[in-house]
Amino acid sequence: MTPVSTDLTTELLLHRAGTKSYWRGLTYRDAVLSLRVHSRYVAARVRGGDDEAYAVELSWSDTHLVGSCTCPHGTEGFFCKHCVAVGLVLLDRGETVPPPDAEDVELKDVLRALPPEALRDLLYEQAAGDLKLRARIISAL
Known part of the structure; x- marks a missing residue:
């Protein structure tokens, strides 16, 4: 059986968010107010365009990157620009979303x-x- 990857990449972020949200997320990297890598997920706060701070979480569900955000687009179930921004900041720092089977x-x-x-x-x-x-x-x- 071939091991399945849970590597965070810019290509994966683009795939999950779509072109529009991905490109908008590129401009939101400086809006990431806080970011913490936990045992099995990443939690962050990101300032939105309206200066409201949104809560973002990134994690893996099996081999699928999952993002949740309290912004209007995120609460509709979309992988939004705020999720993209958090993923890009992780990559900039040389960090990643911990695998789903990481010790908690x-x-x-x-x-x-x-x-x-x-x-x-x-x-x-x-x-x-x-x-x-x-x-x-x-x-x-």
């Missing part, structure tokens, strides 16, 4: 710090709505 160190650290009762409550809440998880928990006895 942040989550592990938080789970280690939670008291056992809080963990049980969270797990119960999640498993009550997820039949596969419920079955995994019950079969673990």
